[in-house]
Amino acid sequence: MSAAPLIELTIDGRKVAVAPGTTVFDAARINGIAIPTLCHQQNETPVGVCRMCVVDVGARVFAASCVRPAEAGMVVTTCSERIESARHTLLELLMADHPSPCARQQHSGDCELETLARAAGIGASRFPRRAPRPQDDSSPAIAVAHDACILCDRCIRGCGDIRNNFVLARMGKGGATDIAFDAAAPMGESTCVSCGECMVSCPTGALTNKFVVSTALGAEHGAQSATTEELLALPVFHNVSGTFLELNKNAVIKRRYRKGEIVCREGDFGSTAFYILEGKVSVSISSPMAHVKTSGGERGFLSRLSSLLVGRANDHRAEDVTRRSIPIDAPVDLDYNHPVAELGPGELFGEMTCMNFYPRSATVRAETDCAVLEMLRNVLDTMRKNKTLRAQLDRTYRQRALEDHLRNVPLFRALDQEFLDRLRERVELASFAPGQLICRQGEPADSFYLVRLGFVKVSERHAGGELVLAYLSRGDYFGEIGLLGEGARTATCTALDHAEVVRIPGEEFRAMLDRFPSVRGGLEAVAQERQQANHERMAVLGSVPLESFLAQGLMEAQSLLVLDLERCTRCDACVNACADAHDGVTRLIREGLRFDKYLVATSCRQCRDPLCMVGCPVGSIRRRSSLEVIIEDWCIGCGLCAQNCPYGNINLHPFTVQADDPDHPGRKRAVVRKKATSCDLCTNQAEPSCVYACPHDAAHRVEPRQFFGSLVGAPAQRDAKGAK
């Protein structure tokens, strides 16, 4: 790189030389001269709207130093009476509308405007205050006080340039200008993803962290604001801007936990991630129960006898526990039979919670005395950009979790260790932003993907519309076809949120296959099966007109529980039977919308696009190869699936489970835990219990297009039993 000639200019009587393109502000800063700013932030493109940084460059008017490029021979005065007077007036004007003390000033005392105003000796403003603007509290994380906004544009640049979310913009003209989210929607109803960049960038109390305002990063557990020096000393914060840390002092806190204390509980909602500085923690979830039912053992003789009659003794499903590990929001997965793991210094957990506000996936308890850093999203983001941390995360993942994830792929299950070891080293780790395309339907397939973090939507496009096949979360995979180098992608994969995937390039894989030819045969068989299944599915999908279904979303369903209202006597036998078969909790509600003479009961529809699966922090809600959506026993009861289901088919219910007794380690005691419940088609019986128990032949579990076929134009076939 050839060195460009330096520009020489004079600032406050000092001669300085800077590279071409440097702004006057930076030139001054490099040489230790501080110029006050409001709208300028180091990591953002300067826009020069606040005019606080004006300097005298000898022109007719003052120049905003943050945007003005330095020129050779420029004589700059950063501080003179006129400049002072101008800044003073500016500040006074700005303080006129400022609700002093604003939220930021109240809670952390570092509102930049008020600080500057105080330094300039401005108390009450002479100018009249304009009409107050409303507070916007709709966002879960960020409080918006339009009154305190000085339109410095930092948030807009942060949201757009830095985060690429493009949610914020200015709206209105003149004095009625405000920042707006989307088209002036309340922040909570906009497309804002609560990344916090705007909040972090805002110099005043216009955008403040709600949790900062409340107690989330409170003072327990020996919390102390980590000083900037301390933080910078950590290798993971290497190269992070000190100013940033300075500004976000309250977004990261160092906590100390004594042995045995709980750091976080599964199911709680949160917004922070944890980085372990010292000590060890154990990560666990409550003892699982098979398929969300109450624990056995304490029931009486008669109940056990009756459960024989019911056939519950054989509640063993064909493909039980193909998943031998439970994916959680940490660098390691938990083994199904013994869901406990250990994390040590340098490991990061809680990323999903912090970034996407998913509930905590496991309970973390300190095994030894330990010190952790708890941080909000903005700090985590910055940390993740840090190369050291990334390398650390990648390494941890490869060592601890990747193999398990690979083993979960049926394709790789039979591979021997040597193959896997080599494979492990050859994978690439890639991250995607929300909505970003990973691969497109129809493209030549050339890679295999494994999800490490976040959610990926796999969808197919066909004549009738888009069909979401699955939402993949940690440990899921897609694209086996790409490994063998034949065929095009059958589906489009999109990152739903901030997703991190493991990618195995096809040619790498094929190269390895050459070395291990025995594996190829098995892979090809599986691939062919997949192709076949895809063809069939496409054929079925393309054959039926869908419009009349779409209104109720019946098209989304693969299995409906319909009640023939001309036969149903509203006797609740189905509900009682369902409850009896599922420990007293009914999985169906005899209420809903009607279609023709049928009531479409509120009971899991085994949707093609299982929205319920999005966001499960522990991946406990999943779909098996037969249709039904089941909720595995390690469900932590966060309720996200219930919120997501558009039909209200999932409900939370308290169950008595045997959990580790914290007072008597090694022993268990009964506690009440909420778990999500939904209809599982009674696959352990020959017939769903509701259908079995209806005395009037009114309840049917049907595949909707076949069942309603005559009404929507395709040949009717009654009672395809869940289209198995």
Added chain:
Amino acid sequence: MRIDRTHTGWLVASCALLGAACVLYALARPTASPEPMGGTPLGLAFGITGFAFMIFAALLGARKRVPVWRLGRAQTWMRGHLWLGLLSLPLILLHAGFRAGGPLTTALLWLLIIVVASGLFGAALQHFMPATMTRQVPLETIYEEIDHVRAQLRAEAAERIARAKTIVVPENPDEEGAAARGAEPAAPLAAFYEREIRPYLDHAPGPSVLADRAQAERAFAGVRLLLPPELRDAVDDLENICEEERQLARQARLHRWLHGWLLVHVPLSIALILLGAVHAVVALRY
């Protein structure tokens, strides 16, 4: 349960059984033994069979208590209940030799007749009442939750009217009646709410104009005339809420019709079984 073509097998078997029973009776009886039919071997067979059918019919209630036990589908039990229960009447008549006998046996025969008749009545109801309910109550909900839903409707109406009161109507001096409306555009609606809607939803005693659909429509049309177009949604919503309340009231009535006969059928059938057992014990003992 509706009796349709799927019952053909049961119908044929029942007719065959009844026919055979009648034939046997006709063959046995011409000897015109004066002794009570019930005591003869054939009479005893009829009695035992009839009582067994009655017990099976009564067990339907028990079967419904353990719906998931694999003891046979609920529909099979229901069909059995209908047909065997029906057959028990002629069998018992044959058992009794068409004589009522003493006080106990007369009471038993009457109980049986009432139980079977009420059962037939209920079965007849089940052929058309569900369709009637489906047709007349599109906004149906679960019967046991009607009160709960009604409470929610009340809350929804209150919230809706509160929201309506906050709607700001942009003033347009050209429009007729704008001055009259003044600052409270929702006042007529609020008054209507207080006067009619709320008492109706609260089930205040006395007749309500909202209890009848046509009258309610007229009333609401009248209110609509007094309101600006911005409040139309509010009126529609409130009218919808009242319609739902009406339908729920109708649903409750229809549901009681559909299920009310059970209050006769079930207690009397239990009494029938008990008395039948007493009769069996005493008759066999003596």
Added chain:
Amino acid sequence: MPRTRTTKKLAQRIDLNYFREARPLRQWKFRLTLAALALVLAWIGWHAARRDNAVYSAGKLSAAHAVFSNRCSACHVTAGGLFLVRKVSDHACLDCHDGPIHRASQTFTPSCASCHADHRGAIHLAEVSDARCTQCHANLQTRTGPSHLVTHIESFASDHPEFAVLRSEESDPTTIRFNHALHMQPNLTGPSGRVQLVCGDCHRLVSNASAEIVLGQHAAGAGMAEATYAANCASCHTLQFDKRFAEQVPHDTPERIHAFVVAKFQTYIAAHPAELRELRQPNRDLPRRPVPADYRLLTPPEWVAEHTGEAEDLLWRKTCKECHALNFAEGQSQASAAPLDTRLTNLAMLNTELPSVAPSNITLRYFPLAKFDHAQHQLVTCESCHAGARTSQQSSDILVPGIKTCRQCHRQGPQAAEARCFECHTYHDPTLRKFGPGHSSIEDLLSVVRRAPAERGTGAGD
């Protein structure tokens, strides 16, 4: 915003546990069931407490047994076992009743209860339906081989045979000569002028207890009294024997008549010794015979014997013979051929001339095995049934009506008199009936629990 209805909104209105809570319909079903059960138990308990077993009965008892309404065990014997179908064993009936068998040759003996079933209300238990009889008699078999009786009888109206007495084509065995046609003529000469006889002048109903025992039936006034000389014939058919006496001979055996006559003559001649001199009666001279003396002087015995002979000749040969069949011994006809003197002097000869009267053989009952109650049939004229009586000239005619006569009224169906078996016949052989005091005290009868006869003491003071 218009109201929307989505599945989720609808579902979230519902409380998930609604189906577990008490619902009014179920509650009321439960309560009413309990009430019904309570009522039933109360009813049964009330009757049990009052030891009132009548509630369990299969029908009202007949009037005769109504006093035992509470005592099921009076007839229903539980010793027979729980699963015995017929609990009313014959022992129970025979404790109080006497039910002799029908015939020794019957192939099986039906149980008492199979014919006499109670619990049918206030009926007469003795009124047994035809089917009980025809269960044997429709196809009669006997233990001793083929029966001499008609073997296929289904009912009176259809194939009941002609009455035996008419079927055998024998004639009436009576030895009395009687001509009904003659006697039914008008303008008969009676004791006090012309007379027209009617049936009832000779044939009267009988009503006496001894007849009941003999006839073996319960009816009162059932049979016809036998026609006797004294009651029915004497008023016209007098038995004068001699013009000297107004009296008649007694209607008795020839020996008594002889004694009477002899006594009479002896008394007379003792009182009228002048008659010993018998004058010749010229009108009694017989031609070509020596003319007797003008007078004969007889000794009293001679006189008695002579006139006795004359009288008895009249009697035997004319008066008695008119109705009776008199048998003379062989020696008697020779004796009668002997001259009168010889006869008169030989009293022994005279005595041996007494004839014997054949037994009259009047049939008292034409239906030995059935009963006919004339009293119940009074409404009908005698000739309606006994049509042959007016024209019968011989007493060998059997004037009892045939079954056809009866069938005119006694058929089955409406507008007919009953034709049930028991109206005429009795199953239990009346000749085998025993009568005697029972062995239950009143206390026994009225107590609810039945005691076996062995347990009961004698009737008095148990």
